[in-house]
Amino acid sequence: MDTNKQQNYLAPFITMVILFFFVGFLTCINQQFQGPIKKVFLDDPSLQNIKFTLGTIIIFSWFLAYPLTGNTGANWVTKYGYKGTMIRALGVLAVGLGIFTFSAWYEVNVSSRVDIAGYNIPVAYFIFILGSYVAGAGVTIMQVVINPYLVNCAVKGTSGVQRQNMGGSANSIGTTIAPLFLTYVVFGGMASEDITINQVILPFAVLTAVILVVSFVVSKLKLPTIPNTVSEVGEKLPKSIWSFRHLTLGVVAIFFYVGVEVSVGTYVVDYAKSLDGSFAANAALMASLYWGAMLVGRLVGSSLSKVSARTQLVFTSVAAAVLCLAATLMQNPWILVAMGLVHSIMWSAIFTLAIDGLGKYTSKGSGALMIGVLGGGIIPLVQSMMADYFGGFHITWYFIVACECYLIFYALAGSRHSSSEE
Numbered sequence: 001m002d003t004n005k006q007q008n009y010l011a012p013f014i015t016m017v018i019l020f021f022f023v024g025f026l027t028c029i030n031q032q033f034q035g036p037i038k039k040v041f042l043d044d045p046s047l048q049n050i051k052f053t054l055g056t057i058i059i060f061s062w063f064l065a066y067p068l069t070g071n072t073g074a075n076w077v078t079k080y081g082y083k084g085t086m087i088r089a090l091g092v093l094a095v096g097l098g099i100f101t102f103s104a105w106y107e108v109n110v111s112s113r114v115d116i117a118g119y120n121i122p123v124a125y126f127i128f129i130l131g132s133y134v135a136g137a138g139v140t141i142m143q144v145v146i147n148p149y150l151v152n153c154a155v156k157g158t159s160g161v162q163r164q165n166m167g168g169s170a171n172s173i174g175t176t177i178a179p180l181f182l183t184y185v186v187f188g189g190m191a192s193e194d195i196t197i198n199q200v201i202l203p204f205a206v207l208t209a210v211i212l213v214v215s216f217v218v219s220k221l222k223l224p225t226i227p228n229t230v231s232e233v234g235e236k237l238p239k240s241i242w243s244f245r246h247l248t249l250g251v252v253a254i255f256f257y258v259g260v261e262v263s264v265g266t267y268v269v270d271y272a273k274s275l276d277g278s279f280a281a282n283a284a285l286m287a288s289l290y291w292g293a294m295l296v297g298r299l300v301g302s303s304l305s306k307v308s309a310r311t312q313l314v315f316t317s318v319a320a321a322v323l324c325l326a327a328t329l330m331q332n333p334w335i336l337v338a339m340g341l342v343h344s345i346m347w348s349a350i351f352t353l354a355i356d357g358l359g360k361y362t363s364k365g366s367g368a369l370m371i372g373v374l375g376g377g378i379i380p381l382v383q384s385m386m387a388d389y390f391g392g393f394h395i396t397w398y399f400i401v402a403c404e405c406y407l408i409f410y411a412l413a414g415s416r417h418s419s420s421e422e
Helices: 002-006 010-042 045-109 123-152 160-186 197-219 245-274 277-281 283-301 309-330 339-343 346-354 359-390 397-414
Strands: 113-116 119-122
Touching (some): 045 123, 045 359, 119 123, 160 346, 245 277, 245 283, 245 346, 309 339, 346 359, 346 397
16 A cells, blocks of 8 residues: 555556546447448348338447456456556457447448348348457446556546546546547538538548557557455465445445446437427437436536535435436426536446445456446346336336435445455
8 A cells, every 4th residue: 555655656546547538539430420321231221121120239239348347357457457458458448449330331332231020131230240359348348448547557646536537527528529530520510410421431441550550659658456355376265255235335326327327318308399389309419418418417527626425426416316306306408418427427427436445356346347348238228118118208217216216325325345354
């Protein structure tokens, strides 16, 4: 512990914040590039009956990487250290983007189809799904490195949750800038619906090259391993990572948090449109403001050096539940937009509480927490199925309130260490 305090982590901390910016920036650009490709794959009239299913599979393949590769990232941190793992994660992301590039090239130049249950599905679609999973794996492993590093790299005058909020702010700035960069710099102001699949091949290839350049730059930087956060290679840890109650419940908290964050940002549009009138007219604006509120909230959270992670999570989870309940009872989707402010700093608070006191189990705990990110694929799916069953989204917001209530439980009780861990 003394070694950690004596080491100056300011430069490594700044490096991780910059890398978090690139995670947001490149992930968002990647998602923007996917639009024209998915349009070509799924606009075939013969696929209209399964169009939404095929689209959901693409999203799910990305989120599936989190539970399946989080532990790989933790093992890499043990074997290669934080720096070595980050370099390899960037390499995996580059491979995923390369597969995306190949899928676009394949559709343009080969364009073959495979018959499955009477549906002629493009072969390039399956290549694209593989790319989505691999790219998701790269981002997952990057998160396994960045999140615990920000929490544990002691920088004078800051707290772990505050440093994570700073990283989250950089990430949000990246996701905010990326669509503007893509629209006005890469495609010269062209509307997204006018972009053809042929036009994304070169930008995808360039993006892949940029990732490789970033990986090379990282290899030249100094990112020291933080003492007492990683086990030695070959060291047998006496306990299972799941023996830590606050971590196990933290994985569930991440599951519900990511799920509700994605659900509100996604379905506030559909809910507003279903209410007609001025709500429907401003539906797209509501989604933009929700994600904008996430950025504002993280910037505010970056200044909260003296407010503990538990206090932050208690306040934000209670506020989120109240806001969601009020929006449902009053049938006013504008209130859902305000949830972006309180959702913004939940990830940092949950992550900080979940890995607290893990010591040499920290890297493995970070990998375990990535399992919870799968909630971003499952919670929205459950809510959409409920909307189909009830004939609209109104009733489904009570499900989101219930998810927020679990976060209240975790903040008040679930995040506390059990007596057996002492």
